[in-house]
Amino acid sequence: MKNTNDNDQTSYKLRLTLKGQATRARIIEAAADLMAEQGIGRTSMEDVQRQAKVGASQLYHYFHDKKELVRAVIAHQAEAVFEAQQPYLGNLDSFKALQAWRDLIIEIQMGRQFKNGCSIDSLVGEIAESEEEARSELVSWFAHWEGEISRGLHDMHARGVLRSEADPAGLALALLTALQGGLLLSRLRKEVTPLATGLDAALWYIRSFAT
Amino acid sequence: MKNTNDNDQTSYKLRLTLKGQATRARIIEAAADLMAEQGIGRTSMEDVQRQAKVGASQLYHYFHDKKELVRAVIAHQAEAVFEAQQPYLGNLDSFKALQAWRDLIIEIQMGRQFKNGCSIDSLVGEIAESEEEARSELVSWFAHWEGEISRGLHDMHARGVLRSEADPAGLALALLTALQGGLLLSRLRKEVTPLATGLDAALWYIRSFAT
DNA sequence: AAAAAAATGTAGTAAACAATACAAAATAAT
DNA sequence: ATTATTTTGTATTGTTTACTACATTTTTTT
Numbered sequence: 227m228k229n230t231n232d233n234d235q236t237s238y239k240l241r242l243t244l245k246g247q248a249t250r251a252r253i254i255e256a257a258a259d260l261m262a263e264q265g266i267g268r269t270s271m272e273d274v275q276r277q278a279k280v281g282a283s284q285l286y287h288y289f290h291d292k293k294e295l296v297r298a299v300i301a302h303q304a305e306a307v308f309e310a311q312q313p314y315l316g317n318l319d320s321f322k323a324l325q326a327w328r329d330l331i332i333e334i335q336m337g338r339q340f341k342n343g344c345s346i347d348s349l350v351g352e353i354a355e356s357e358e359e360a361r362s363e364l365v366s367w368f369a370h371w372e373g374e375i376s377r378g379l380h381d382m383h384a385r386g387v388l389r390s391e392a393d394p395a396g397l398a399l400a401l402l403t404a405l406q407g408g409l410l411l412s413r414l415r416k417e418v419t420p421l422a423t424g425l426d427a428a429l430w431y432i433r434s435f436a437t
Numbered sequence: 438m439k440n441t442n443d444n445d446q447t448s449y450k451l452r453l454t455l456k457g458q459a460t461r462a463r464i465i466e467a468a469a470d471l472m473a474e475q476g477i478g479r480t481s482m483e484d485v486q487r488q489a490k491v492g493a494s495q496l497y498h499y500f501h502d503k504k505e506l507v508r509a510v511i512a513h514q515a516e517a518v519f520e521a522q523q524p525y526l527g528n529l530d531s532f533k534a535l536q537a538w539r540d541l542i543i544e545i546q547m548g549r550q551f552k553n554g555c556s557i558d559s560l561v562g563e564i565a566e567s568e569e570e571a572r573s574e575l576v577s578w579f580a581h582w583e584g585e586i587s588r589g590l591h592d593m594h595a596r597g598v599l600r601s602e603a604d605p606a607g608l609a610l611a612l613l614t615a616l617q618g619g620l621l622l623s624r625l626r627k628e629v630t631p632l633a634t635g636l637d638a639a640l641w642y643i644r645s646f647a648t
Numbered sequence: 649a650a651a652a653a654a655a656t657g658t659a660g661t662a663a664a665c666a667a668t669a670c671a672a673a674a675t676a677a678t
Numbered sequence: 679a680t681t682a683t684t685t686t687g688t689a690t691t692g693t694t695t696a697c698t699a700c701a702t703t704t705t706t707t708t
Contacts, residue, residue, distance in 0.1 A: 241683080242684090243674095243676080243683095245674085245675080245684090245685070246685065249685080249686090265562075265563070267479070268478070271666060271667080272664085272666090280686085281686060281687055281688075282687090282688090282689095283670095283688085284685070284686060286666090286667065287684085287685070287686080290667095291666080350621055350624070350625050352476070352562055368625065396634055396638075397638075399631055400634050402618070402622070403618035403631050403632075403635030403638070404611070404638070404639075405618065407615055407616065407618025407621065408618070410561055410562075410617050410618065410621060411579065411613070411614055411617060414576060414579065415576055419610065420613075420614050421614075423610045423614060424610070424614030424615065424618070426611075427608075427611035427614070427639065427642050428642075431639075431645075434645060452706095453654090454654065454704095454705065456654090456655070456704085457654070460655080481695065481696080482695075482696060483694085483696090492657055493658090493696095494657065494658085494699095494700095495655070495656060495657090497696095498655070498656080502696080503697090
């Protein structure tokens with residue numbers, strides 16, 4: 227997947243100058259940082275203005291309300307997550323690649339010292355039922371994530387690396403589930419054990435279908 | 438574990454009348470319902486007043502600020518979760534019991550139609566780093582949860598139902614991780630597949646250590 | 649029954665907040 | 679150069695929010 231930009235979600239107002247694009251990007255970056263650190267609800271539009279060094283008029287020029295800004299942040303963070311997991315996430319078609327991906331994820335989380343809610347999983351809890359648009363966007367980001375895993379496993383299945391009775395799609399979902407649960411618990415406990423244990427169990431499970 | 442009450446967390450003001458206890462309980466119930474449905478941040482103290490049919494003075498008589506109310510809600514929801522999973526959670530010492538527990542959890546989640554964030558896992562995302570007290574309470578609730586699972590698996594290990602090279606504590610953490618990830622994704626997607634797939638994978642993993 | 653304490657009702661305050669109004673400056677289009 | 683459009687600055691609005699002041703009623707204690 228290529229970064230299909232951050233703009234196509236706002237169709238009602240267009241024509242962005244170079245300077246405009248830069249400002250818009252600066253706002254998203256600032257908002258993403260703040261929301262990752264202290265949550266969406268606790269991040270005010272004034273906070274964003276301060277951090278991005280823009281006035282209120284600018285903020286509302288590029289995002290017509292907070293909901294829209296949040297959606298832009300979700301897209302931004304999702305892309306950051308996928309980018310950070312490359313090139314592994316795009317080629318999970320061997321046990322070795324799966325293992326390397328696992329190691330990378332754990333390294334990333336340790337590097338962040340669990341102070342982050344950067345990954346999109348931490349946004350799930352903050353999206354209320356009311357914000358249906360944001361929720362469905364999150365759903366499709368997770369679907370994409372799951373799809374990347376699934377693709378690799380299907381490949382292994384087709385190549386005969388996984389036994390024929392294995393269900394690649396199910397294995398992918400189980401792996402993603404373990405990953406998300408691990409991230410949740412590791413963030414809460416501020417230590418990496420749950421993530422490592424969960425991922426290792428899921429990988430072991432997948433390996434049990436090796437030919 | 439016995440319901441060791443909701444009161445011992447506030448020591449500075451005591452002596453609760455029967456009527457007082459009832460009012461306090463009504464407030465917690467109302468707050469828990471609202472926060473489960475629309476999140477902590479989006480639930481105002483006025484909302485709680487309306488729902489519990491109490492005045493502002495009553496609310497602040499029993500909880501000296503919102504943080505304290507949130508902590509009471511966390512405790513309340515945690516106990517509700519454990520209670521709902523009885524008698525299975527207390528006796529996870531056979532494959533049959535584990536399977537029954539899994540079925541119960543899925544049934545509960547389906548019954549709630551995924552409209553709920555009732556379970557405590559949904560509170561994790563809303564607890565900011567700033568609210569350290571609430572976070573550490575959540576940590577210990579999860580530890581208790583993990584402990585209940587672990588106890589059963591240790592029992593199976595001691596009885597020789599699980600092979601000696603199995604690590605009951607690790608298996609318990611992996612199972613809890615899968616459970617939490619499954620709840621997260623199921624809540625987001627509003628369907629039970631991720632939860633079922635994640636739990637089944639974890640249980641299969643545990644079964645692979647059967648003698 | 650009198651005194652003390654707990655429970656509740658009514659009204660309000662001050663701050664934080666999302667969002668707007670409107671004009672000036674910078675940039676692009678003709 | 680002139681016009682149109684985009685970008686930015688300043689000030690403000692109206693609402694929501696957590697929380698409080700204080701008086702009154704109800705219940706408990708003695």
